Amino acid sequence: MTIKAGTLIDGTGAEPLTDMIITVVDDRISAIRPAAESSEPVDLDCGDLTVIPGLIDCHDHLDLDVGDEEAQSREPVSYMAMKAVANAKVVLDAGITTLRYLGAPHGVDLELRRAIAAGEIPGPRLFVAAEPIMRTGGHAHFLGREADGVDDVRRAVREQLKKGADQIKVMASGGMSTAGSSPIVQEFTDEEIAAAIDEAHRALRPIAAHAHGGSGVTVAVRHGVDTIEHGVLLTREQVELIARSDTVLISTESVARAVAETPDMPDHYREKISGSLAASARMLAWAHEAGVTVAVGCDTAHARMDIEMSALVEAGWNPLEAIRCLTLNGAKVIRQQSELGSIEVGKIADLVAIDGDPLTDPSALRSVHHVMQAGRLVN
Structure with missing residues (x-):
């Protein structure tokens, strides 16, 4: 052709x-x-x-939409799977041909990956994490594998790998969408974070750390985590630490803006997001200045790569650099830069x-x- x-x-x-x-x-x-x-x-x-x-979305959860994530995670698995199928078509039609699916309960992401690869349904090629791993009661505990202690964290990583995960995801900090969770509190101990990273890397798999800010970011980067997801509350020193490492920052500005602008959000979610928007813009400007490698993900604001690009340009990237963040940098995150991007x-x-x-x-x-x-x- x-x-x-x-x-x-x-x-x-x-x-x-x-x-x-x-x-x-x-x-x-x-x-x-x-x-x-x-x-x-x-x-x-x-x-x-x-x-x-083809655009590469490095952080999404196709079974969830912008809103009350805990309530959505309590839905029957069949409903969550149908939502994921519908969203897979939405993102493909938007030009996202590859997507990094960073965690889902009940094997939804694993089975969606299989169905797309078999040609049974349309969607982006998927690189999946199976269940995200968090401490008991930690951020997004309602949709992942709770683990406590170094041995249990290692076991949780091995479980996801046995299921067929392409990468591992751990919650190194609290989050915005979970009631009572602080986005700057380190939720795993230093030893637990180090164990998760070591276990993933010994299996030759990349590992992503959900981390808005706080000491969990520093611990994860110093132990060689492959990506920091979100990072909206990073300090300038942490941004510079990432710049000196091989860690990639995954910017997810579109979901933050969507939450801030949507009227029927849970109060705790909107309040935390609204209070972080200025910090997020400042952090991205620091990242550009420091030379951090950045890729992007729309999270639950599916297919809004235009917002991701706008945020990068506003922070200092020239438009060609921003397009690279949406394409070739994403391919590097999934270790497919010789094939895609x-x-x-x-x-x-x-x-x-x-x-x-x-x-x-x-x-x-x-x-x-x-x-x-x-x-x-x-x-």
């Missing part, structure tokens, strides 16, 4: 190209050349559109054609005309 791109943004940070032909053979990009140098017939004419790589010869053909220029208007990311996933048009 040949695709004509009016504008091509390849995700590497390179300047856009105009009037380009992308040739796809099977599931791979086999050639990229100027249209003037190609005599091939065009199968998909996107000459009036901008073509970008940019439009380059030899890579898997995940392409999105949008109306408008996201470099001048991030809301253009909402105007999706075509989505190609692994060489197949899915929208």
Whole structure:
């Protein structure tokens, strides 16, 4: 198949190209050349559109929507699964071709991954965490595996790996959506955090730490955690610590803004989020200044990658750098940068054609005309 791109943004940070032909053979990009140098017939004419790589959402929970997460987690598993199926189609249609599903109860994420991979339902390719791990009564205790003590934490990690988790997620701090939980309180001991990271890495799996702020961030980064999720209350010193490490920060600005703007949120959730918005913007500016590697996730505000890009640009990233955070940086988080995340010869053909220029208007990311996933048009 040949695709004509009016504008091509390849995700590497390179300047856009105009009037380009992308040739796809099977599931791979086999050639990229100027249209003037190609005599091939065009199968998909996107000459009036901008073509970008498939977007990569590095933090989502497809079985939940913005709102009362505890109440949603008490729903029957069949209902949660149907919601996840519906949201998988929503995010794929929005150009998110790959998604990191950071925890779900009852194996919902594991079975959704299987159904999508088998071609039974449409959705992004999934990298899943199975059940997130938290201390007894800790943040999101209603949807994960509670563990106490070093041995039990190690056992909990092994359980998720046995189920088939691609990565592990632990709650290193409290959270916004759980009543009575402080987002800056370290909820596991230093030894428990270190044990979880060690156990995941000995199995050659990455590990994500939910951590808004507080000492849990410092402990996790010093022990080599792969990603810090959210990080909205990080101090400048913690941002600089992350910059000196191999840890990636996953920004989730879209869910925070959605909670602050939605009227029927639980009071505790809105109050904590509203009080953190200014701190989050300041933290992202520090992250840009320090050179932190950042990828993004929409969390329960599914498919709002336009908001994620806007937040990065507001914090100092230039638009091409921001697109890279939404694509190639995400591929690095899931250890798939040789296959995904940019439009380059030899890579898997995940392409999105949008109306408008996201470099001048991030809301253009909402105007999706075509989505190609692994060489197949899915929208």
